[in-house]
């Protein structure tokens with residue numbers, strides 16, 4: 001029923017459909033546990049023969065309502081909330097891969113995810129090859145091995161705001177019989193729905209625009225239901241063979257299109273426990289109710305700031321996919337025709353020292369380790385998130401020593417530009 005609504009309506013209404021006499025607003029089910037009348041009823045839940053709530057680590061009604069709103073926004077069949085974006089990406093990889101498997105990932109991705117794939121998963125026996133996402137299909141295909149189980153990229157990379165050619169990635173992944181996972185955090189389903197371009201699974205750090213107010217850390221996994229695990233059953237034993245920890249149940253056979261999220265819930269959430277607190281899911285839902293209003297405003301303001309910076313003679317370079325001069329302008333027009341996001345980066349003439357002095361003089365834009373919330377904020381990766389790297393290593397990571405990451409908020413853009421101007425003149 002929700003499929004017929006447009007995104008703006010889904011933001012406000014999807015997920016929670018109260019019946020007679022029930023609260024109009026999604027309640028916080030602040031309860032670890034749920035009551036049953038007979039022992040038999042409870043037993044059926046544990047056998048996954050009935051659906052129902054029994055313990056909040058596995059499922060909670062508040063979380064489920066918010067997850068289903070995000071699933072509706074992305075056009076997926078099912079979703080689950082996690083305690084953070086990191087947990088969402090970890091669960092997604094670990095729901096598909098096990099020791100001995102291999103992942104192919106874009107190189108330009110969020111630093112935390114780069115570390116997860118390149119270092120932490122490696123300790124669990126899962127290898128990752130990072131490829132240049134702009135390389136040709138032939139070049140990227142060379143990274144695939146017989147044990148490759150998934151491909152990963154970000155719609156808009158954090159912090160480089162490079163635009164992923166999702167159709168190209170989907171073609172390569174599917175040619176190799178593996179799903180494409182796309183982290184859609186920066187674009188949000190308001191600006192891009194990766195399933196429409198062939199992605200199979202979408203992840204989010206809901207900490208960013210979805211919450212939008214910088215109040216709670218959270219994540220979400222959405223499944224399109226489109227990937228045919230059974231067609232490559234030998235590659236995906238976790239989904240296509242009996243799970244001994246669930247009485248020999250086979251997820252694909254028992255749950256069809258719901259197999260992926262059911263396994264992530266009943267196996268990974270059961271054993272790893274990175275659940276989102278219902279209180280946080282409630283706050284996330286409040287954020288989602290205005291996502292469709294905030295995202296276009298972030299984009300409009302960022303476009304104006306980027307154009308102003310590009311004309312400013314103190315600025316050495318500006319990186320924003322909405323600028324015609326940008327390498328990713330054409331891809332942005334294709335995948336993000338209504339705008340990309342509020343995050344941009346730029347460098348000042350004079351380099352690193354000038355960047356630091358500029359930031360210290362900003363009054364409205366706050367120096368914080370965050371992006372993508374209502375308030376304009378700024379970060380200098382070379383001095384903050386990446387401060388352990390030398391200038392040489394920074395270049396290898398694609399981060400210029402003078403790079404200023406600027407997350408444009410939804411204040412009046414004249415005030416944001418005035419703040420930048422006074423800090424440049426100071």
Ligand SMILES: *Cc1c(COP(=O)(O)O)cnc(C)c1O
Pocket residue numbers: 084085086087110112113154157158183185186204205206207208217218219
């Ligand atoms: C922030 C971020 C993450 C990590 O999310 P947390 O909620 O901070 O754990 C993952 N991917 C992207 C693209 C991000 O921006």
